[in-house]
Amino acid sequence: MIAKVASKKAPKQGMLENVMRQFDNAADIIELNTNIRKILEVTNNEIVVHFPVRMDNGEVEIFTGYRVQHNNSLGPYKGGLRYHPTVDIDAAKALAMWMTWKTSLAGLPYGGAKGGIQLDPNKYSDSELERITRRFTYALGDNIGPELDIPAPDVNTNPQTMAWILDTYMSTKSPAERSTNMHVVTGKPIGAGGSKGRDRATGFGVFLTIKFWAESNNVDLKDKKFIVQGFGNVGYWAAYFLVNEGAILTAVQDAYGSIVNEEGINVDELLNYTKGNKGSILGYAKARTLDNADFFSLDCDICIPAALGNQITAKNASKIKAYLIAEGANGPTDVDAEEILLKKGIDIIPDILCNSGGVIGSYFEWLQNRNGEIWSLEEVMEKLEKKMRESFTTVLETSKKRNVDMRTAAFVIAIERLEEAYVQRGIFP
Ligand code: NAD
DSSP states (O other): OOOOHHHHHOOOOOHHHHHHHHHHHHHHHTTOOHHHHHHHHSOSEEEEEEEEEEOTTSOEEEEEEEEEEEEOSSSSEEEEEEESTTOOHHHHHHHHHHHHHHHHHTTOSOOEEEEEEOSOGGGSOHHHHHHHHHHHHHHHGGGSBTTTEEEEEOTTOOHHHHHHHHHHHHHTSOHHHHGGGGGGSSSOOGGGTOOTTHHHHHHHHHHHHHHHHHHHTTOOOTTOEEEEEOOSHHHHHHHHHHHHTTOEEEEEEETTEEEEOTTOOOHHHHHHHHHTTTTOOTTOTTSEEEOGGGSTTSOOSEEEEOSOSSOBOTTTGGGOOOSEEEOOSSSOBOHHHHHHHHHTTOEEEOHHHHTTHHHHHHHHHHHHHHHTOOOOHHHHHHHHHHHHHHHHHHHHHHHHHHTOOHHHHHHHHHHHHHHHHHHHHOOOO
């Protein structure tokens, strides 16, 4: 039997303190209007629902679900739904805030939200997960909506989860309204109104930011060694595109353990292996097992945390050998670790830039549903690359102009856009 590290311990992630420290740092630098600061420091709505679901054995279990809506001054709330034992109100608040900064930085007409259910999905059958998802959607009711708050996949949720949410949401509407609600969620399967390219959008965006960073630093990605924590949607696709560019994947860590092979790990072979191994990388024959504690200190050029928050901390930061960290995950590096890394001269492509390809891809899906359009894969990828390049360039320019690191620059841009909206509109009444 495979032991699952994450679900056994389910440690509190403490991400809220980090996002607030990141916000305070940037707000101080731009001398953010004090009234607007008060607004952005708090979340608009925090929805907690407890709901019953019948299990396969006939017993009823009560679940707790969360949806936190941080800010919607730039447009409807947008953000993923996570199914994980570490989901709680503080984690949802932190992740919702990151979404507000992310959508603002990307120049999208969205605000920020996040949510999920505190559970370990490995403990439930597919039909139980379907009933849990449908009942959660029903419990959220009109707190979500295509022009109000649009969920998307995150850790342990996927296109199938989104299809169940869509179907449940549509089923609660009158027949005339049903098909006007396709854009209540993004990240749907193509057959259920999804967009081509949304599956790979986040990982492709992670890869693009690494490529743009390499271009601006005169680094050739060919034969560069990289390691990936998390081999899910984001980790897999980021690795796939990097390997296509000639880089070498030397180590992977997931919830079950870590594997290493300095000669290179074949991304698609590993993916196929995990599919027949309950999603786990452990036991893959063409790599050695590695102690989890030694993962981040491996010799490599690029490190991609693409799992959970607070993975790179003051405890392991000083051991990191990579010269570039590309944050596929949300909040993988805590503030203390970041100070250590920056002092060591390690560059960090911050989450709100690095993984923003996901929400940009979601925006494209939402637009297509809203307008009754269907775009080709080439069109989606081209538009995505253009938007990612714009964001990356603005962050780099701001970081040079203000002489700050990339995260601070990204926060400065995001917060200034929100400040401008509030100054222009004023505060009702
Ligand atoms: P996923 O569920 O598809 O994959 C998660 C991966 O992380 C799995 O391989 C899992 O085994 C691994 N993992 C879980 N706990 C771990 C632990 N303690 N140590 C090491 N590995 C662990 O999730 P995903 O959609 O790829 O999301 C990964 C990260 O990217 C999250 O932080 C998420 O918020 C962020 N993100 C996702 C998207 C998206 O479009 N899916 C967009 C932006 C950001």
